[in-house]
Amino acid sequence: MSRFEDLMERRPLLLNSVLLRQNPHNVVEWQKRVTLLEGKPREIVNTYTEAVQTVDPKQAVGKLFTLWVNFAKFYETNKQINDSRIIFEKATHVAYLKVDDLASVWCEWVEMELRHDNYEEALKLLQRATAPPPRRVNYHDEAETVQMRLHKSLKIWSLYADLEESFGTYKSTKAVYDRILDLKIATPQIIINYGLFLKENNYFEEAFKAYEKGISLFKWPNVYDIWNTYLSEFLARYGGTKLERIRDLFEQCLENCPEKYAKNIYLLYAKLEEEHGMARHAMAVYDRAVAAVEKKEQFELFNIYLRKAAEIYGVTRTRQIYEKAIEVLGETESREMCVRFAEMETKLGEIDRARAIYGHCSQMCDPRVTPDFWQTWKDFEVKHGNEDTLREMLRIKRSVQATFNTQVNMMASAMMQSSGTGTVSDLAPGLTLGLKDDMWRLEAKGMESDVKAADGGGAAPAKNQNIMFVRGETQSKAVEESETAANPDEIDIDSDNDDDDDAAEGDQGEQSDRPVLGNLEKMDVPDKVFGGLKKGD
Numbered sequence: 303m304s305r306f307e308d309l310m311e312r313r314p315l316l317l318n319s320v321l322l323r324q325n326p327h328n329v330v331e332w333q334k335r336v337t338l339l340e341g342k343p344r345e346i347v348n349t350y351t352e353a354v355q356t357v358d359p360k361q362a363v364g365k366l367f368t369l370w371v372n373f374a375k376f377y378e379t380n381k382q383i384n385d386s387r388i389i390f391e392k393a394t395h396v397a398y399l400k401v402d403d404l405a406s407v408w409c410e411w412v413e414m415e416l417r418h419d420n421y422e423e424a425l426k427l428l429q430r431a432t433a434p435p436p437r438r439v440n441y442h443d444e445a446e447t448v449q450m451r452l453h454k455s456l457k458i459w460s461l462y463a464d465l466e467e468s469f470g471t472y473k474s475t476k477a478v479y480d481r482i483l484d485l486k487i488a489t490p491q492i493i494i495n496y497g498l499f500l501k502e503n504n505y506f507e508e509a510f511k512a513y514e515k516g517i518s519l520f521k522w523p524n525v526y527d528i529w530n531t532y533l534s535e536f537l538a539r540y541g542g543t544k545l546e547r548i549r550d551l552f553e554q555c556l557e558n559c560p561e562k563y564a565k566n567i568y569l570l571y572a573k574l575e576e577e578h579g580m581a582r583h584a585m586a587v588y589d590r591a592v593a594a595v596e597k598k599e600q601f602e603l604f605n606i607y608l609r610k611a612a613e614i615y616g617v618t619r620t621r622q623i624y625e626k627a628i629e630v631l632g633e634t635e636s637r638e639m640c641v642r643f644a645e646m647e648t649k650l651g652e653i654d655r656a657r658a659i660y661g662h663c664s665q666m667c668d669p670r671v672t673p674d675f676w677q678t679w680k681d682f683e684v685k686h687g688n689e690d691t692l693r694e695m696l697r698i699k700r701s702v703q704a705t706f707n708t709q710v711n712m713m714a715s716a717m718m719q720s721s722g723t724g725t726v727s728d729l730a731p732g733l734t735l736g737l738k739d740d741m742w743r744l745e746a747k748g749m750e751s752d753v754k755a756a757d758g759g760g761a762a763p764a765k766n767q768n769i770m771f772v773r774g775e776t777q778s779k780a781v782e783e784s785e786t787a788a789n790p791d792e793i794d795i796d797s798d799n800d801d802d803d804d805a806a807e808g809d810q811g812e813q814s815d816r817p818v819l820g821n822l823e824k825m826d827v828p829d830k831v832f833g834g835l836k837k838g839d
Contacts, residue, residue: 315339326356329364333372346376359397367393367403371410378414386414397447404448405431405455412461421469428462431455432481441487456487463495472503483515490520490527497531506539526563529555533570542578549574561596565603568594572610581614592630601627601635617646633666641678653686664698668706 315338321331332353339345350373359366370393377386390411398404408431415424434453439446441454452458459482466475479496482488488496493516500509513532517525533555536548552571559567568591575584588607592600604627611619624643628636640663647656660679667675676699683692 325363327358327361327363329353329357329362329366329369332357332369336372343380350376354392359399365403366396367398367407370396370407374410374414378417383414383418387411390414395449399448401441401448401451401455402457404452405457408452408458409461412465421465425465425469428458428465431458432462454485454487456482456489456492459485459487460492463492467499475499476508479512483512483519486519488516488519490516490524493519493528494531497535501535506535510536522558522560523563530566533567537570537574542574545574545578549579556594559594561594564591564594565596565599568603569606576610576614585611585614592626597632601631604631604639617650620646628662637663637666637672637675641675644682648682648686656682657687657691660695661698664702667702669699669703670706 315335321328325331332349335353336346336349339349350369353369354373357366357369370389374386374389374393377383377389390407393407394404394411396404396407408427412424412427415421415427432453435450439450441451443451459478463475463478463482466478470478479492479499482492483496493512496512497509497516500506500512510532513528513535516528517532520528533548533551536551540548552567552574555567556564556571568587572584572587572591575581575587585607588603588610592603592607595603604623608620608623608627611623621643624639624646627639628643631639640659644656644659644663647653647659660682663675664679669676679695680692683695687695
């Protein structure tokens with residue numbers, strides 16, 4: 303039983319041994335083995351030693367550098383700093399597959415020295431790590447060893463710059479940042495950190511030079527943060543004392559600025575002109591901004607433009623801006639702008655102008671979809687108009703609704719022709735709201751019958767057959783009474799003339815039946831001439 307218990311206790315370790323025999327280059331399993339041997343320092347050291355000797359960097363499964371780092375940290379935990387340094391030193395000579403793995407080893411070594419307050423030793427380690435190789439190599443050339451390419455690792459240089467800022471001098475820190483820029487491995491964040499470091503030491507022009515270098519290294523959109531920081535710092539430093547220079551910077555920034563990033567730059571530019579420049583220049587900047595930003599940001603920018611124009615020039619100056627906004631924006635935003643424009647004109651007492659604006663806006667307001675607009679216009683006419691203007695508003699409302707109804711019918715008809723089945727309500731149920739009266743049902747029924755006839759469901763009409771109107775079998779009661787009722791006051795003036803005309807027409811008809819011989823005309827002798835004699839044959 304004791305043997306069984308011992309076997310069960312050793313079971314995880316035995317399973318781990320089996321897995322390591324199957325693949326001795328599995329870094330994760332070596333780490334598990336160290337965990338299983340917790341509390342046995344001698345066996346842990348032996349395990350780490352066997353692991354780093356066994357695992358081949360090219361065949362390793364997992365991150366090999368973690369084995370070396372954990373091995374060194376094990377000695378550090380047991381307060382054997384010198385042994386830990388020896389492990390780190392050996393780890394820096396391993397042929398890792400990636401430069402980042404070697405950089406991680408150096409960074410862990412430096413952090414260990416910092417934990418023990420060995421700041422000078424940490425800086426010396428970073429100087430060693432960033433020392434250039436004896437010959438020039440390409441960072442992405444995998445044929446070279448990782449040790450030869452380490453001097454271009456941004457991870458090492460970032461840590462080096464942070465340590466120099468904390469423990470070094472101004473000159474040493476500036477040299478590190480300049481070296482990063484020379485190697486062309488800087489990121490926008492490195493450039494911004496460099497500029498802020500120079501600013502903290504009151505080297506403002508040097509900071510602006512650093513920003514200029516960063517701008518030359520990057521393109522949009524990566525350069526946006528650098529430009530934003532550069533312009534903000536320049537404004538904070540000089541304000542309006544170097545107005546032409548800052549204007550040139552803004553123009554240089556906006557020359558290739560994408561729509562997505564233009565809004566903040568334009569607002570900063572306009573703020574400069576408002577505070578230190580000329581009002582008309584600020585208005586010109588806002589005018590450019592509304593055309594340069596994204597569609598979804600135009601409405602917000604127009605609101606800012608209108609507010610600033612009203613503050614500087616007064617509300618009358620906003621008329622041109624309102625007109626441009628109504629022309630440029632989409633229907634929803636244009637509708638809102640029209641209402642605000644009309645309200646402004648009403649406050650100024652320009653009732654005719656406001657009415658014209660409402661009339662313009664009405665052409666994009668379907669009464670079924672935007673009843674609020676029509677209610678607003680109606681309230682306006684009730685307060686400021688008369689019966690004629692209110693009647694005109696209602697006429698325009700009916701006209702606009704008829705226009706939208708026509709569009710709905712045309713769209714529905716086209717949809718039915720393309721699909722071949724269904725009615726208007728089936729194909730466009732959302733467009734027929736408010737139209738379900740008798741006339742609408744009659745039209746829908748006619749369209750449905752036309753579609754069925756086209757599909758062969760009924761008798762096909764003749765190709766060129768005209769529309770025939772058939773009188774109904776039963777007339778309305780009013781029509782029948784109008785036909786039978788006689789007017790007692792009616793005077794028949796032409797009755798005698800009509801009789802004479804009828805007689806004359808009858809004589810002419812008889813004469814036309816008589817035979818003619820030459821110039822003589824043969825006529826029948828009346829029976830009264832012969833008296834009682836028999837007429838000869």
